Amino acid sequence: MKIAEIITEGIIPIFGRSKGKVVRKYRCTSGTRKGRIVAKPATCNAAKKVSSMITMKKARRARSSVLQIKSSRRKRTGATSKRIAKLNKPLSQKRYGKAKSRRKSINKPKGYTPPHKRVARKITKGGPSAKRRKPTRKKIK
Numbered sequence: 001m002k003i004a005e006i007i008t009e010g011i012i013p014i015f016g017r018s019k020g021k022v023v024r025k026y027r028c029t030s031g032t033r034k035g036r037i038v039a040k041p042a043t044c045n046a047a048k049k050v051s052s053m054i055t056m057k058k059a060r061r062a063r064s065s066v067l068q069i070k071s072s073r074r075k076r077t078g079a080t081s082k083r084i085a086k087l088n089k090p091l092s093q094k095r096y097g098k099a100k101s102r103r104k105s106i107n108k109p110k111g112y113t114p115p116h117k118r119v120a121r122k123i124t125k126g127g128p129s130a131k132r133r134k135p136t137r138k139k140i141k
Contacts, residue, residue, distance in 0.1 A: 011041045015087040017080050022087070 016025035016037055025037050028044035038044060060067075075081045 010044055015084050017084060020080060022080060022083055 010030040011026040011028060014025055014027050014037065015022055017023070018025075018039075023039075025039055026041050026044070028034050028036050028038060031044035032046070032048055033044050036044075
């Protein structure tokens, strides 16, 4: 075991994807790459390569829309993505059942809306399909 694995100053260990497999990665909490996910903790404080930054910006500009569609599809449907999401959830959420809050409840009827979300609808003459007239402006002489 290495000292870098024990000391977690400036990084948070998480799980990520690399070549379709689940691997150990790190989220930087300080340094030049704050908020970024990196493969090695030492990368958080390493100097930035200006040339590679410029080429990455060009590539993102050229292919951003295509990459967004592909990555969103992969994140929605991929088995590894779902596994990573489950692994990265904090234990406190799993322990107290807070992670399951997005699931639909079985007990409530299909068309049920809670009282605080109900909205009163105005009934117009001629029913909902009746066309509304635009208010006419008075001409100023």
